[in-house]
Amino acid sequence: MRAKDIMSSPVHTVAQTAPVEAAAELVTVKKVTALPVVDAAGRLVGMVSESDLLWHRVPADPSAHMLPLPNTDPAGRPGLVAEVMSAYPVTTRPEADVAEVAELMLEHDVRSIPVLDDGALVGIVSRRDIxxxxxxxxxxxxxxxxxxxxxxxxxxxxxAVVEGGIARVTGEFRDDTEQGIVAVLARTVPGVAAVDVAAAEPRRTG
Known part of the structure; x- marks a missing residue:
């Protein structure tokens, strides 16, 4: 299974010059955990996540603290997406194996990865998609x-019978090529981890 098989497309994006509040609203309305950030030409320049948008945006409750809170100037809070986004995001390609995408997510501790095709943003894969x-x-x-x-x-x-994610296909095949095609067809079903194809036992006569 490839990234293109499970990615979400078209992608909800936000401009790097957009206000943080606009990005937060988009994340909430579209129910996503992160947004690809694009420049004026539509090129991917970063990713902004829920945690990025919360940075310095939630005021402290004085009644919840024993000691006086330090003075904070609201004017000093980041106002634009470009100020809170993560630059140089981890990306993948449409033909990437989903197992490879999942490994990238865990390795880089991200919840979603943009999919680029020759530099163009064509989709996004989240942990939920996988x-x-x-x-x-x-x-x-x-x-x-x-x-x-x-x-x-x-x-x-x-x-066909699937047990523990392993598909076992039995029957008669014209040749090895047809047997290979059947294996590929079974493997393309999302959730099938492996395929075992076996020709049926020839019938005995007499």
């Missing part, structure tokens, strides 16, 4: 693999 397609029951996966195989063959030629 979890949505990976956490699926074996029964659901079995039905989807079987449907794809039946659709390709024009009828029921092979039998």
């Amino acid at each position: 979890l949505r397609v990976m956490v699926r029951s074996d029964d659901v996966l079995t039905a989807e693999v079987q449907h794809r195989l039946d659709e390709y063959a024009g009828g029921p030629r092979w039998t």
